[in-house]
Amino acid sequence: MNISIPANFLGRLFNKVFTTSLGLFFVFIGVEAVSSSWEGVQKAREMQAWKQTSCTIISSEMKEKGENFRLTILYRYDVNEKVYTSNRYGKKPYYSAETIKEIDAVQKKLSKGKTVPCFYNPTHPSKVILKQPSVKKAVGFLFFSLIFPLVGIFLVILPWISAFKKRKQKERPIEKQKEKKPSNSKYIIIVVGFIFVGVGSLIFVSNSLPAFQKKFASKSWVQVQATVLLSKVKSHTDDDGTTYRPYIAYTYRFNGKKYRGDQYSFFSVSSSGREKKAQIVKQYPKGRTFTLYIDPKNPSESVINRTASTGEELLVGIFPLIFVFVGLFVVFAGFRQKKQQLNPEQSRHQTVVLKGSSPFVKAIAFLSFTLIWCSIVYFIIQSGEILFAFIFGFVALILIAISIYMILALFNPRPVVEISPGDIHQGTSVNLHWRIYGRVDRIEKLTISLKCLQISTETSGSGKNKSTRIVKTPLFDEEIFVTDQQNEIVKDQLSFKIPEDQPSSVPGNNEGIQWQLLFHGDISRWPDLKQEFPFIVY
Numbered sequence: 001m002n003i004s005i006p007a008n009f010l011g012r013l014f015n016k017v018f019t020t021s022l023g024l025f026f027v028f029i030g031v032e033a034v035s036s037s038w039e040g041v042q043k044a045r046e047m048q049a050w051k052q053t054s055c056t057i058i059s060s061e062m063k064e065k066g067e068n069f070r071l072t073i074l075y076r077y078d079v080n081e082k083v084y085t086s087n088r089y090g091k092k093p094y095y096s097a098e099t100i101k102e103i104d105a106v107q108k109k110l111s112k113g114k115t116v117p118c119f120y121n122p123t124h125p126s127k128v129i130l131k132q133p134s135v136k137k138a139v140g141f142l143f144f145s146l147i148f149p150l151v152g153i154f155l156v157i158l159p160w161i162s163a164f165k166k167r168k169q170k171e172r173p174i175e176k177q178k179e180k181k182p183s184n185s186k187y188i189i190i191v192v193g194f195i196f197v198g199v200g201s202l203i204f205v206s207n208s209l210p211a212f213q214k215k216f217a218s219k220s221w222v223q224v225q226a227t228v229l230l231s232k233v234k235s236h237t238d239d240d241g242t243t244y245r246p247y248i249a250y251t252y253r254f255n256g257k258k259y260r261g262d263q264y265s266f267f268s269v270s271s272s273g274r275e276k277k278a279q280i281v282k283q284y285p286k287g288r289t290f291t292l293y294i295d296p297k298n299p300s301e302s303v304i305n306r307t308a309s310t311g312e313e314l315l316v317g318i319f320p321l322i323f324v325f326v327g328l329f330v331v332f333a334g335f336r337q338k339k340q341q342l343n344p345e346q347s348r349h350q351t352v353v354l355k356g357s358s359p360f361v362k363a364i365a366f367l368s369f370t371l372i373w374c375s376i377v378y379f380i381i382q383s384g385e386i387l388f389a390f391i392f393g394f395v396a397l398i399l400i401a402i403s404i405y406m407i408l409a410l411f412n413p414r415p416v417v418e419i420s421p422g423d424i425h426q427g428t429s430v431n432l433h434w435r436i437y438g439r440v441d442r443i444e445k446l447t448i449s450l451k452c453l454q455i456s457t458e459t460s461g462s463g464k465n466k467s468t469r470i471v472k473t474p475l476f477d478e479e480i481f482v483t484d485q486q487n488e489i490v491k492d493q494l495s496f497k498i499p500e501d502q503p504s505s506v507p508g509n510n511e512g513i514q515w516q517l518l519f520h521g522d523i524s525r526w527p528d529l530k531q532e533f534p535f536i537v538y
Contacts, residue, residue: 016159023155030148037142043091044133047119053077055118055130058085060110062103067234069103071095073110077118079125090131100229100249104260189330196327203320211266218266218293218306226252226292226302229260231284233277236270243270246280252292254299261292261302319375326368349422354517354533363406370399409527413438415519417533424537427500432480432517433493443521443529445482446489452476452502453514475513476502489521498537505536 055077063070072094076085089095097103110116110130121127230249235242249262264280284290284304295301377392418433436443452475480496483489498515506513515537521529 019159020156023152023158026152026155027149028152030145030150030152033145033148034142037138037145040133041135041138041142044135044138047091047129047132048135050119050129050132051122052117052119053079054115055128057110057112057114057116060107060112062100062107064230065096067236068096068098069100071097071103071107071110073130075110075116075118075130077120077128079120082125084120084126084128086126086128088129090129091133095131098234099247099262100260101262193327193330193332196323196330198327200320200323200325200327204324208320214266214301214303215306217295218303221293221303221306222296223291224252224254224294225289226250226261228284228286228288228290231281231286233274233281234270235274243272244274244277245270246277248281248284248304250284250290250292250304252294252302254294254296257299259294259300259302261300263303265305266303322368322372322375326372329365329368351418351420352422352535354417354419354535359406359409359412359531363403363410366399366406367403370396370403373399405527411438412523412527412529413440413443413521415529415531415533417517417519419517419535424498424535426498426502426504426537428537429495429497431493431495434519435491436489436521440490441486442523442526443489444524445484445522447479447520447522448481448494449518449520450476450478450480450496451516451518453516454512455514456511472514502537504538 055075058074058076059072060074061072063072071089072087073089074085074087076083078084087093095103095106097106116130118128118130119132228248228250230247232247233244234247235244245268246264247262248264249260251258251260253259290304293303293306373392374396377389377396413436415434415436420431420433421428424430432448434448436446454473454475456471456473458469458471476499481492481494483492503513505515515535517533517535519529519531519533523529
């Protein structure tokens with residue numbers, strides 16, 4: 001008995017198994033996260049019910065712990081005439097922070113000898129905390145953790161629902177299979193675009209805007225003398241590698257009051273390349289006195305270097321805006337995406353003005369990508385990675401050259417094209433009129449082609465290596481007009497016939513049949529004029 005197995009059966013099976021396994025992994029991680037978050041909610045609610053009493057701080061000591069700083073507090077309190085001591089701050093037995101300034105702010109509230117409120121368990125008075133956990137924050141973590149199992153469930157059922165729909169589609173009659181519902185890709189594109197806009201705006205408003213506001217305000221700040229308490233290069237390691245930033249903690253006095261700070265720059269960010277950060281730290285050894293800038297209206301606000309480098313401003317300020325611009329472009333592209341159906345508007349008119357493909361949108365999109373790429377190259381150069389800088393820089397030069405080419409193409413002459421009649425079918429004779437505006441004298445030769453393209457989606461690879469691209473296969477391609485005469489290039493008309501043996505237009509963004517007229521003007525030492533004018537054959 002011969003068993004026939006489809007060529008792509010194993011690939012489809014692998015995709016289903018891989019996606020399902022990935023979904024189950026997310027479900028497992030999500031269930032663990034939800035369980036832990038739920039315990040946190042219960043614990044926070046329990047601690048909110050603890051009774052309040054007064055406690056006296058016995059000692060308050062800050063210590064350096066790895067890359068962070070830790071505040072250890074010892075205090076005593078009375079419950080039912082019995083004295084207890086504890087060193088527990090909140091859910092954790094200590095308070096931890098990345099900067100001395102954060103530790104200093106808490107230590108001032110919990111300095112030695114102060115009496116502050118604390119909360120003890122009425123059932124077990126020896127259990128006590130200084131800081132009650134937030135129920136709202138715990139609930140927020142719970143809802144966030146729910147994302148993981150929900151994504152996992154979606155990944156588990158997605159391949160099987162997709163396979164079920166495809167099987168049902170094959171079982172439908174052939175004439176009904178040709179009827180396609182409008183795609184939801186338009187709304188997906190718009191949602192993705194708004195996500196980019198939201199993330200970019202959030203980063204800019206929360207980080208970039210305050211940094212720029214402080215930079216401009218610092219021009220009127222006053223100078224004081226400060227002393228270095230601690231200076232080192234702080235590092236952060238994750239899956240993408242290790243990044244570094246200079247950390248300098250200092251103390252200063254203003255109007256007889258003592259302050260602590262640790263802000264080197266308004267735009268300080270952690271990035272690769274330890275050497276440059278080490279050079280900065282070397283200039284501020286422990287005990288050195290230097291000039292500091294402080295806000296006289298808010299003396300706790302200070303900075304060592306109020307003029308950031310161009311690279312820091314680019315990363316903190318401009319980089320988030322690139323996300324916003326890219327997101328706006330994606331949203332714009334989503335709203336412009338047309339439904340997959342034949343527009344009957346063309347057939348209602350005797351004469352139709354065709355809308356050509358705009359090079360402006362493509363140029364802006366490619367220029368945005370080039371700016372993002374060049375930003376990455378700049379930071380690679382700043383990090384001192386010569387090999388990566390050379391490779392990425394070479395690609396950046398190619399992208400810049402293409403961007404310049406596309407921008408120059410925006411200034412090409414523009415054809416205005418009319419066809420009649422609008423109701424076009426196989427075998428219809430079509431009258432074509434055109435007029436080209438702009439520097440038409442630069443066009444040395446004009447070629448007009450009639451094209452019928454089959455648009456299809458081609459998928460290659462599988463799993464993580466799976467990629468999809470849109471392929472346009474010419475079904476019909478014929479030059480219907482060629483001239484090098486200026487009077488004919490500027491303005492002329494002709495007639496052509498739609499072949500009877502070629503298919504009608506079939507709507508679709510990623511698949512279908514498209515008819516178009518292609519205007520190609522040869523321009524020496526300049527990008528050629530290439531503009532497509534789609535139309536419908538009913």
